[in-house]
Amino acid sequence: MPEGDDVTNPIGPVDATRVPRYGGDTTFARLPRLTDVPDADVVVWGVPFDSGVSYRPGARFGPNHVRQSSRLLRPYNPALDVEPFGRVQVADGGDLGVNPFDLDEAIATVESGARELSGTRRRLLTVGGDHTIALPLLRVQHERHGPVAVLHFDAHLDTWDTYFGAPHTHGTPFRRAAEEGLIDFAHSAHVGIRGPLYARLDLDESEKLGFAAVHCRDFARQPLDEIIERVRTRLGDRPVYVSLDIDVLDPAFAPGTGTPEAGGLSSMQLLEVLRGLDGLNVVGADVVEVSPAYDHAEITGIAAAHVVYELLSVLPVGGR
Numbered sequence: 616m617p618e619g620d621d622v623t624n625p626i627g628p629v630d631a632t633r634v635p636r637y638g639g640d641t642t643f644a645r646l647p648r649l650t651d652v653p654d655a656d657v658v659v660w661g662v663p664f665d666s667g668v669s670y671r672p673g674a675r676f677g678p679n680h681v682r683q684s685s686r687l688l689r690p691y692n693p694a695l696d697v698e699p700f701g702r703v704q705v706a707d708g709g710d711l712g713v714n715p716f717d718l719d720e721a722i723a724t725v726e727s728g729a730r731e732l733s734g735t736r737r738r739l740l741t742v743g744g745d746h747t748i749a750l751p752l753l754r755v756q757h758e759r760h761g762p763v764a765v766l767h768f769d770a771h772l773d774t775w776d777t778y779f780g781a782p783h784t785h786g787t788p789f790r791r792a793a794e795e796g797l798i799d800f801a802h803s804a805h806v807g808i809r810g811p812l813y814a815r816l817d818l819d820e821s822e823k824l825g826f827a828a829v830h831c832r833d834f835a836r837q838p839l840d841e842i843i844e845r846v847r848t849r850l851g852d853r854p855v856y857v858s859l860d861i862d863v864l865d866p867a868f869a870p871g872t873g874t875p876e877a878g879g880l881s882s883m884q885l886l887e888v889l890r891g892l893d894g895l896n897v898v899g900a901d902v903v904e905v906s907p908a909y910d911h912a913e914i915t916g917i918a919a920a921h922v923v924y925e926l927l928s929v930l931p932v933g934g935r
């Protein structure tokens with residue numbers, strides 16, 4: 616976002632020292648709604664949609680669960696010495712109305728909804744929803760930036776071709792995006808890949824598309840700083856789109872998700888890698904696959920809320 620475009624006196628979250636957190640409207644981090652501010656630089660919004668899942672359903676309830684779990688977030692992020700809600704106007708854009716019975720229509724609605732909401736300059740942080748929505752979101756990023764460097768956090772490759780013959784599912788968005796030329800593969804990577812695959816070919820195909828991969832097992836052997844450096848080097852100075860499937864976390868840290876895999880990242884590791892993106896040109900992000908019916912004590916919701924918070928903290932904006 617060009618310097619000088621940022622709102623000089625952003626309206627922040629409701630003050631928790633005056634209005635207790637457990638009451639009142641449930642917006643993300645108790646931020647103002649988009650309709651209650653003159654304009655916003657960054658919009659957190661929800662896409663309640665889960666008609667693309669292959670196993671457990673329920674991610675359609677993700678956006679409101681993440682909002683509910685975000686009420687304890689505070690304005691100052693000491694890890695990056697930044698006030699993510701204080702330097703630009705961040706607002707909650709509400710939820711998109713998406714057809715749960717027609718997947719193609721849903722994808723078109725997400726695309727037009729994201730296009731309209733982002734306008735000419737707003738950055739979007741989308742809370743899903745299942746991973747199917749990454750495809751229309753990437754289309755809109757591509758319109759603005761050309762092929763983007765995709766940093767894909769996930770246990771899964773999501774570069775599979777079809778499920779039951781269907782091209783649009785939560786396991787296939789990056790294959791479709793590759794076919795449409797939306798991704799700058801020289802600068803893209805998966806992070807957190809693990810678990811059983813259908814065949815060795817799955818990895819080969821992802822590699823052939825051009826994705827680099829930081830496997831989850833690498834985290835057991837390599838220091839975090841080296842992993843962050845690998846990621847930063849890969850992304851370079853390209854416009855970066857972050858697509859983050861919450862199942863990149865171990866089920867101990869994110870039980871509330873549709874296709875959990877053992878042996879995943881801890882919240883601490885994930886948040887540190889996200890902080891490591893500071894200074895890069897992050898142009899937008901999604902956080903998907905939170906399925907609250909399988910959550911307990913808001914464990915997954917809180918993890919997702921903190922992920923959104925760290926992403927907001929590294930968005931490159933003027934007047935930090």
Ligand SMILES: N=C(N)NCCCC(=O)O
Binds near residue numbers: 669670746904
């Ligand atoms: N994108 C997510 N979360 N999962 C994809 C898993 C697809 C499968 O069932 O093999």
Ligand SMILES: [Zn+2]
Binds near residue numbers: 771862
């Ligand atoms: Zn996944």
Ligand SMILES: [Zn+2]
Binds near residue numbers: 773860
């Ligand atoms: Zn995924």
